[in-house]
Amino acid sequence: MKTLHTQRFTLHASHFTLRVLFLTTLFLSICMGLSARKKPVMVIITAGQSNTDGRVSNDELPDDIKERGYKHCWWSYGSGAVSGNGHFEPFWPRVAKTDNTERWGYDAVVYYLLDQQVKRDFYVIKESLGGTAIDTACVSTNSMYWSASPAFLASTPAADKGGKSLLKAFTENIGACIDNELSRHKGGFDIKAFLWHQGESDKAMADHYYDNLKAVVAYVRTYLVEKTGNERYAHLPFICGTYSAQSRGRSEQVVQALHRLAEEDADFHVVDASDLSIQRDHLHFDAKGAEQLGRRMYERLIQTMGERVSEK
16 A cells, blocks of 8 residues: 555655646746847838839749749838838838839848848838939939939929928838838837938939938937937948949949948948949949849848847
């Protein structure tokens, strides 16, 4: 009897131990799940003219993108009269041009590499329109401009609301995305960087590009600080690409302006594109050039974040 009692006690103890182990494992799993859900979602904002818009056919997307696609990338895309309206959809490259929407630019590569690395949902807010300038003294598509001039901004509504300001369209969509989606995440959101490629349309007023782009960057950073209350966005990393040496839109004065801004602002980053290949129009990156610029922009993005972004 004593032996049977001991066996029963041992059996009960074993069951108790297993239950404790099960409940502990379940508790830890729940805690880890809650921790993951509370992690801020990553956000990238992107803007510019045609090389940001994308001028390479989707038929020429890199093979790995065609095969794997995007599993975690959501975007809100506005361009001219087409607005993201503060809503996100699964990312797949396209441009707001009626003749051929199925095209991509360097940023599609950035998002793909992030998608492969982070392995969790992240968000992109993009505004782009080919042939657009900052300086209102330059020719710009549909007379729409990126200008941060207070006088210009006071004179016109956002481009997606019948006005001429691309900068207002961009920032207002950012604000709508924050209100409608990003602010609802339990862990909040974290805008990691501002990607930019533009400047060809400002070639005629290249001597103003330093002041004009500096004002654009300051406007977006200030908007984000005021919208979110997060002072860290006053130092939001700004990452821009230069132009192919073969580009008819390249201006050495504009390139010098970019490097001058980088020298003065530790959070302003220039990615060289002078050696990259372009299309026969001598303006837009071809598939190889767009992919290489995307990879360079991605590497600079990771550097600015100071750490790997994968889920550990």
